[in-house]
Amino acid sequence: MSRSALRSRLDTATKDLDPPLAVVDLDAFDQNAADLARRAAGLPIRVASKSIRCRHLLERVLRRPGYAGVMSYALPEALWLHSAWAGTDLAGTDILVAYPTADHAALRALAAADAARAAVSVVIDSVEHLDLIDAALGAHHPDIRICLELDVSWRPVRGRDLLHVGTRRSPVFTPDQAVELTRTVLRRPGFRLVGVMGYEGQIAGVGDAPAGRPLTGAVVRWMQGRSAGELAERRAAAVRAVTAHAELEFVNGGGTGSIETTGTDRSVTEVAAGSGLIGPTLFDNYRRFSPRPAVLFALPVVRRPGRRMATVFSGGYIASGPPGADRVPSPFLPDGLRLRAMEGAGEVQTPVVGRAADELRVGDRVWWRHTKAGELAERFTAYHVIEGDQVARTVPTYRGEGQCFG
Incomplete structure (x- = not known):
């Protein structure tokens, strides 16, 4: 499936939900x-x-x-x-x-x-x-x-x-x-x-x-x-x-x-x-296997500061490990977005730049991938499970069940 088709499928499935949200494909x-x-x-x-x-x-x-x-x-x-x-x-x-x-x-x-x-x-x-x-x-x-x-x-x-x-x-x-x-x-x-x-x-x-x-x-x-x-x-x-x-x-x-x-x-x-x-981004760089991104999260566009630039709400979901560029979440859909080096992923807002930013309007979604698999569940209380082009069910994460183990 192409990235544009995947974006359309995710947007269609979650059209009645307000981001930020996380999904399981x-x-x-x-x-x-x-x-x-x-x-x-x-x-x-x-x-x-x-x-x-x-x-x-x-x-x-x-x-x-x-x-x-x-x-x-x-x-x-x-x-x-x-x-x-x-x-x-x-x-x-x-x-x-x-x-x-x-x-x-x-x-x-x-x-x-x-x-x-x-x-x-x-x-x-x-x-x-x-x-x-x-x-x-x-x-x-x-x-x-x-x-x-x-x-x-x-x-x-x-x-x-x-x-x-x-x-x-x-x-x-x-x-x-x-x-x-x-x-x-x-x-x-x-x-x-x-x-x-x-x-x-x-x-x-x-x-x-x-x-x-x-x-x-x-x-x-x-x-x-x-x-x-x-x-x-x-x-x-x-x-x-x-x-x-x-x-x-x-x-x-x-x-x-x-x-x-x-x-x-x-x-x-x-x-x-x-x-x-x-299938987080940490496992993109292997020769022997290539997992599909199965868990993604969407953040809403809340600003359009300038040409080829959009700002989404929240986003600072930094992964554990040695600090570096490979620990920050990556904009995934639409294709053609990247983080600004001087700002990165922020606590309450995250600017993204690139040619695809000109197509975004306030209220649109940007879909993201995170670096380490389980840590996204510490940010969301629920995952929306997508089958085909619809949400089949919504299930709690550990956090959603009131559990936090450090």
Whole structure:
């Protein structure tokens, strides 16, 4: 579908709604889901909820073949999802809280609920995390499901941490460190080790074909190839070492951008993905896949300051990460608009310039894409779900259900 046809379809579907508003193009969402499953080539996909933050969309994709389990980002979120799905076909869905928790109240709620304890696992990467759980629950508490996180970044100089390519997450880097922590978990009453995970952000979250920068792309591809080769050996060795002491239910790896390379690692039993369902701009610069923009937002034109210039209401939806031009939302429809370098995306107004601005009138819509998948849901209480050229339903985001997990 051409951009002009897509704009016409979106405008028609939402003509009775006042912007600002956000929509889900259900055709694009489902196509993205099918493409992720194709890329996973039979490995189950654990859905990263931080990239969705809308229960309706989580439920839709979890009911598709090829998807199993949730990768949650906060323990209160995991408990809320588990409770919301009780009595439905998603009751007992396996939920991995993939970031360490320091929430004593949530830990006490987990310990008090037998069904939740059977479904929810929490990640650790140090003895301190075990100590914190014991402090929250007391010396004698029921078994808490534990997942050990392995640092799967790349260190070009073997044995040295001076060069570290990837996200700073777990201090557990080597198989020996993984075994040491495993033994500690097994010696401590009240804990059951069920999984190992590792997120290779230097592969999954870095585009290998940045537009207009072929040399950068070549360097990124070289880095990712070297990193993937090293990681395949180290992760496999760590999993072998851990499974010599504990029977694991899962080994999770990867992300939207690394499904193919992660899937070749036979020690991995499942992959994680979420952003690829939504198709934000952060995932425009990959060679292996090209997700369709499935979630968009519309802002109304409120000023016409001059020739080839229009101003929309609001728009400063800046994504997390290192500040830069790639963290701001991008005008998408009509084609031919861009932000002003001196103003960018503003808190209460955002000017756009370009040839298409002359066609805009006060009250018209400009459709936008955001940088990171789930963060748009923190700005809107609802998504309007579009099927064909009409809004089929309106569903709440986490915010719309009164939930905010940080």
